[in-house]
Amino acid sequence: MDPPLIHESSFSAANPSAYSLAEIWPFSGEPGGSGGGLGLRMGSLGGLGDSSVNRDGSLEESTVTEQSGGGGGRKRRDVSSEDESSKLVSTSSASGLKDSSGKRMKLAGSQNENGGSKAEVEESSAAGDNKPAEQSTKPSEPPKQDFIHVRARRGQATDSHSLAERARREKISERMKLLQDLVPGCNKVIGKALVLDEIINYIQSLQHQVEFLSMKLEAVNSRMNMNPTIEAFPSKDLGAQPFDGAGLLFGSHTPREYAQGSHPEWLHMQVGSSFERAT
């Protein structure tokens, strides 16, 4: 019997905001009716024309963000994530319902315009229908930040295992996007396996490059060691002059080094394995 409790508490938390909504609303024409009850308020919402709802969108959203401290941050996230039905969902969040029931409320309100009592009936039925989803999402409620992203759409499974699996998959796809941005030329590739192949190739090429650069640096380093003019190395820019002689002397030497030592390990090289082989 948890969901009804939640509804009551959220109603009590949301009631002041409902009043404030009624106060702010200059277009509604029947501000007294909204004080009577939530159902009546929703009915008055339905009774409005569509244009007035669209005009009041910003106002509504502002009130919702004001009260979101009491009603929970997740509702606000819902508002921001859904663009189309955000306004009506925000009203439903003010009344502390789930979004699906909010949508239903929207439909009901737009269809039967008079409906104060009918909206109430609809609301109660929506709450009754919404129970399984509420129960399934209940265990993940304490960390409210995680709660937002795990939402079952229509036709998706709602038990906790599949919800967790869906969250994990979303996380993985997020990371894959990040990696795709990192690896050049990976944005055009479609399919996870191909993207991963591309990433693997890129890492291998990077490791090859490290190997090659270490070779180069080794040659340079040893050459500088052999070179007696190191101490006369005056500054970073003038340093080229004493090294010209060295380059002439060892110019024939260094390419031979690459040709000699590199090939056997160069072909099948990975960082980990080459380290193991080095020992």
Added chain:
Amino acid sequence: MKKTLKLYLLTMTNITTTGVTLNIKSCRTKFAHRFVRSLLQIRNHAPPSSSSSSEEKLIQKRRQRIKIAAYLSMAHAVGPRMNWSRALLFKLRNRACRHRKKRRIVVIRRRTKKASRSSQGSVPVDQAKKLRRLVPGAKSMDLCSLLEETAHYITCLSTQIKVMQALADHLSK
């Protein structure tokens, strides 16, 4: 010599940091300092004139040392907060020990490999396996953290390569 190198490094790190985050920048400077220091150490420790018989071996050895120094200084610069750098540090620190206890460690490794293979189960399995082999310390990770570590590893490798390239260009002038 050392001073000039350091000066050069400072200018280089100031120049070449564009389009990367501040974290990477600090990483790059740290890596450059460490790497230059280890390069100087390698140069000082190396015998001034190598004997004619084991010339190639010496070159190979020095090359390995430079490569290891590069990876090690990168891992140091990243610090122990990432998994791959921790694994790399551990691996490279225990190289000397492994030299002595080679066989035992090989046996242990086989066992761990089998265990990890049995525990793997993810979306694109073959690619994930390959990736695990490439990224250090990724053998016992779930797919999410594997991808995260891979991203970080790629950025670090690319900065490492940039620094090494710049150093090589400068020194071979």
